Amino acid sequence: HVQLVESGGGPVQAGGSLRLSCAASREILDMRCIGWFRQIPGKEREGLAARRTVETGRTFYAAAVEGRFTISQDNAERTVYLQMNNLAPEDTAMYYCAAAPACMGWVPGEYLGAGGSQYTYWGQGTQVTVS
Numbered sequence: 001h002v003q004l005v006e007s008g009g010g011p012v013q014a015g016g017s018l019r020l021s022c023a024a025s026r027e028i029l030d031m032r033c034i035g036w037f038r039q040i041p042g043k044e045r046e047g048l049a050a051r052r053t054v055e056t057g058r059t060f061y062a063a064a065v066e067g068r069f070t071i072s073q074d075n076a077e078r079t080v081y082l083q084m085n086n087l088a089p090e091d092t093a094m095y096y097c098a099a100a101p102a103c104m105g106w107v108p109g110e111y112l113g114a115g116g117s118q119y120t121y122w123g124q125g126t127q128v129t130v131s
Contacts, residue, residue, distance in 0.1 A: 002026045002121045004097050009126030016087055016130075022080040022097030022123055028053050028073050033103035036071060036082045037116045038093035038128075045096070047112025049082060052103065060111040087130045094125040 003025040012018050020036070028034070035050035049071035052058040059071060070083040080097055098119035103111075110118050 002031060002099060002101075004099060004121055004123035006095065006097055006123040006126040009095060009128045011129045011131065012087055014088055014130055017083070017085045018087065018128060020082040020084065020095055020097075020126060020128075022082075024078045024080070024099065026078070028075050028078055028080065031099035031101055031121070033100040033106070033111065033119070034071070034073065034080050035098045035100075035111060035116060035119060036069075036080075036095060037098060037112075038091075038095045039125075040093045045115040046093075047116060048095075050111035060108060062112055084128075087128075089130050092128060092130050094127050096125045097123045 005023045006020060008018060008020040031053060033052055036048045037045045038048060039045040048062050048065050049069055050060045051071050068086050072081045098116050099121045100119045
């Protein structure tokens with residue numbers, strides 16, 4: 001079992017930046033895949049960014065955020081980050097990090113699709129409000 005705790009959300013003006021953090025209770029490398037998702041009330045959870053923790057060259061971004069958001073990890077700090085730049089009002093949502101202990105064999109669509117149903121562990125979320 002692993003616990004994930006997000007932080008770093010808050011209000012920000014359009015065009016601004018935020019860096020979200022996701023602190024894990026276990027080694028990042030114990031979780032083969034990590035991802036960031038967001039959800040607006042009444043809508044399906046949307047995948048934003050994901051990566052394989054060991055083969056870190058395998059990184060995936062949703063079209064809506066590619067070029068603006070960057071996922072990264074600090075193994076020593078057991079923390080996953082989501083750097084968000086050039087934020088817009090439509091980025092307002094609750095943001096969640098997620099982890100999967102195994103993801104061998106996932107096809108690209110599984111890293112960000114299906115509302116994140118492939119992931120086992122989830123944090124409680126952190127709210128981002130862009131105005």
